[in-house]
Amino acid sequence: MILETKRPMLVPIALLRTMRPRQWTKNGFVFAGILFDQKLSDPNYVLRVLMAFGLLCLAASTIYLINDLVDIEKDRLHPKKKFRPLPSGQLPVVYAIGTALIFPIVALIGGWMLSPALAGVLLAYLALHIAYSFALKNIVLVDVFAIAGGFVLRVIAGVVVIDVQNFSPWLYVCAGLLSLFLAIGKRRQELLLLGDDASKFKATYNSYTLELLDDMLRLVLAGTAIAYTLYATEAETRLAAPEYMLLTVPVVYFALFRYLFIIHVRKEGGDPTEVLFIDRPLQVSIVTWVAMILVFLYLV
Numbered sequence: 001m002i003l004e005t006k007r008p009m010l011v012p013i014a015l016l017r018t019m020r021p022r023q024w025t026k027n028g029f030v031f032a033g034i035l036f037d038q039k040l041s042d043p044n045y046v047l048r049v050l051m052a053f054g055l056l057c058l059a060a061s062t063i064y065l066i067n068d069l070v071d072i073e074k075d076r077l078h079p080k081k082k083f084r085p086l087p088s089g090q091l092p093v094v095y096a097i098g099t100a101l102i103f104p105i106v107a108l109i110g111g112w113m114l115s116p117a118l119a120g121v122l123l124a125y126l127a128l129h130i131a132y133s134f135a136l137k138n139i140v141l142v143d144v145f146a147i148a149g150g151f152v153l154r155v156i157a158g159v160v161v162i163d164v165q166n167f168s169p170w171l172y173v174c175a176g177l178l179s180l181f182l183a184i185g186k187r188r189q190e191l192l193l194l195g196d197d198a199s200k201f202k203a204t205y206n207s208y209t210l211e212l213l214d215d216m217l218r219l220v221l222a223g224t225a226i227a228y229t230l231y232a233t234e235a236e237t238r239l240a241a242p243e244y245m246l247l248t249v250p251v252v253y254f255a256l257f258r259y260l261f262i263i264h265v266r267k268e269g270g271d272p273t274e275v276l277f278i279d280r281p282l283q284v285s286i287v288t289w290v291a292m293i294l295v296f297l298y299l300v
Contacts (some may be wrong), residue, residue: 014085018096019061021272027056028157029151029175037167038297049160051114058107059122063129065100069093070133074198079193100231107130116182117160118231125153139206144183144216151179177224181256182272184220185263188213189270217263221256228252244296248289255285 030053039045067084068075075087085091104126111119128136128149136146155175159167191198191205191213200203232245258281262268268275276282 001088003252010090014091015095015099018065018085018091019099020064022277023064024057025100025239025273025276026151027053027060027154027289029154030056032161032171032175033164033167034162035293036171037162037164039162039164040294040298041160043270045162048114049158051110051159052157055107055114055118055122056105056125058110059125062100062103062107062126062131065096065103066130066133071095071201077197078201093167098245115161120159120162121153121157125150125157128153138203143202143204144180144187147183148176148179152176156229168231170227170234172226177220181217181259182222182223184213184216185259186270186272188217189263189268192267193270208223216262221260225253225256225298244292244300248292248296250291251285251289255282255289258282258285260276 005250031049034040034049053228068084070105071081072087072093075081075084078087081087086093086096087240107122107126108119111122128146132143132146132150137143152172152175155172187247190202191208191210194201194205229246229249258279259272259275262275262279262282276286
């Protein structure tokens, strides 16, 4: 039985949960441009990127609200998603609809004031993910590429608000491949979790198999590793620290292997953000990588 909450004081909390604050970590991709272009010492650029990050969070929360509204009936049958505020009845539908209408307007106006190019990126981000919510998520293979496209747009959002000079296009490739890797891993774990009922939640699970997803994981993992190695070897950013950038490659490989370990051995990875918050070795590898990049690009 679904119970509607009658206590207004709980609605803001339920709304915040539906906005998925933990998922905002994905918008950290917006900092790639300022980090690798060695602009972190410029407070004006830092402020602009932080504002772009905030606007991306509004856009992302819009999509989460729309997703939950579209999938509300299916989510009520899902072993985990049924506890979300909308399917559980903790958040009235009217509040979710109202917020989903206000957020994109605020994001687009704010993006235009910061940079017309950013407004264009935010519009593309919203259009892509709305298309995903209503159609693309039901098209096998296209669904994971749509997710990857959203991550690339996050990187672009951080580039268009600053004057980049040494940012390498290879990082777009790395971001796209990494997000493909995570999206495929999520599909694999959901397929395992839902079993024979998987197709009730996503039409694509009629077509995906564990064998196919495992092959896709291997291919994309290899592509990600090669792309980052090429970036560390050949990209313009490397010129800032030609003797050191390759030292970051083993750390990246460890993080990728660790995620494979989480998927295949621990049977987790259905939500990459949750994994990021609970897996200590993965956290250490990411912090180590960021620290190495900061030292090599800003202190050496």
